[in-house]
Amino acid sequence: MRILITGAAGFLGSHLCDKLLADGHQVIGMDNFITGNRENIGHLAGNQNFEFYEHDVSNYIYLPGKIDAVLHFASPASPNPNSERAYFNLPIKTMKAGALGTHNTLGVAKANNAKFLLASTSEIYGDPTVHPQVESYPGNVDTIGKRAVYDEAKRFAESLTMAYHRFHGVDTRIVRIFNTYGPRMDLDDGRALPNMLKQALLGEALTVYGDGQQTRSFCYVDDLIEGIVRLLYSDEHLPVNIGNEAEISILEFAETINRVTGNQAGITFVPQGRSARDPQRRRPDVTRAKEILNWEAKIPLQAGIEKTMPYFKEKLGL
């Protein structure tokens, strides 16, 4: 297949490029570098099966030649108010990437009679009242809070994807991605793993927001990419959760990072602003992924942190 990947210079997009090239496809990467990094795809320069377009997906997309699949991953993805590269501080661009970007990429898929895969998120469940989260749960989402720009854009993107599937017959897929980490994350985007692993490797205290009793379920990137590619190759049109079922409190997560890195500097509790509306718990129900894709996450947190450390050390010059 000749596959368009938007957000190709990002964390997940760059790993998807590698995986799909390794599977023998031709890949077209597209990115405007708003939160991504040229270095993530630097190793692909000169690869005859890889093309790259610097373009904002919120604007009309013109691509020469036939395209067989479109994977729409372009969107800011970090909620941290302290980072310039987080969607809290890119609110309108985030809504445009989720809304206009999804419309444009669906248009490319329709015009080419191509498969389409949307990168959605566990954030569409908001601060969930059903736990673990099953795909049939419609969510508990605030329309006007600071997270809303991301959550509602992704919810709109899911609705538009299903509309193109039902009305235009586009061969669509929706993956609901739960917190994922690994090499090529932006060390400064403010998400929990980059923030804390960087702090630990620099021998600083880890910042835990609130009391740290909120939970997440962290998936190593290789597991996630395998699940996404299986979904691409499947015929499933309804949303599928992909994530690691192992749920951990953020305090335990910080303690794990300190233990694995040998950091002695401990933990600092940082008050959370009420406007942040940090989801209190998050864990995927992956029954559908197991049944439809024969997929589940395999890499435990400690092993995943160990696999991620060399990249962080290199970036920090350690």
Ligand code: NAD
């Ligand atoms: P990332 O910030 O590393 O990658 C996103 C990429 O999209 C960046 O390279 C950025 O420059 C690009 N981009 C953003 N807006 C664009 C635009 N208008 N035009 C062109 N390029 C644009 O983040 P990531 O973690 O790799 O996330 C990728 C996708 O996966 C996002 O859609 C995100 O919502 C989704 N997701 C990620 C996670 C996770 O834990 N990593 C969880 C849920 C969903």
Ligand code: UDP
């Ligand atoms: N978090 C934290 N310290 C940090 C960064 C994040 O305690 O330095 C918490 C954050 O409040 C949230 C969890 O870790 O409860 C995961 O945050 P992240 O930004 O990775 O993504 P989210 O799951 O909230 O989208």
